[in-house]
Amino acid sequence: MDDSKINYLYKILPSSHVLPPLSSSETPITLTILDKKDGFIHLSNSIQVIQTAIKFFGNEDEILVLKIPYKKGIKENIRWEFPPGTVQEYFPHLYGDLLRKYVTNIVKVKNLRQDDNNIEGFEWPEGWLEM
DSSP states (O other): OOOTTOOEEEEEEETTOOOOOTTOTTSBOOOOHHHHHHTSEEOBOTTHHHHHHHHHHTTOSEEEEEEEETTTTTGGGEEEEOOTTOOSOOEEEEOSOOBGGGOOEEEEEEEOOOTTSOOOSEEOOTTTOOO
């Protein structure tokens, strides 16, 4: 897996997820149920994060998306792996803690889903997702 062009990875959480304050830089971010079950923290790159949000958080009205610099602190603990049952695309899995200090930006992203039509997806801030 050539990761030379990757600068940021993203972690999606439900909007109800409580994050440690900025002053608690060494505090790990609480794992999701799926992360605990699988034994690693599920992350996405800038291309994957949009479909990941739809697939796993499509029922949420809003989500939190954490922006994490790839080469500053977490790269050593990332394994690029295929999801179970597929060999189509590598996903970044963090084996270790995601400390608050590694998160450089957080946005709340609104779901555009509407019951009366077929709009699917989230309203991403323009220019926020970076490779």
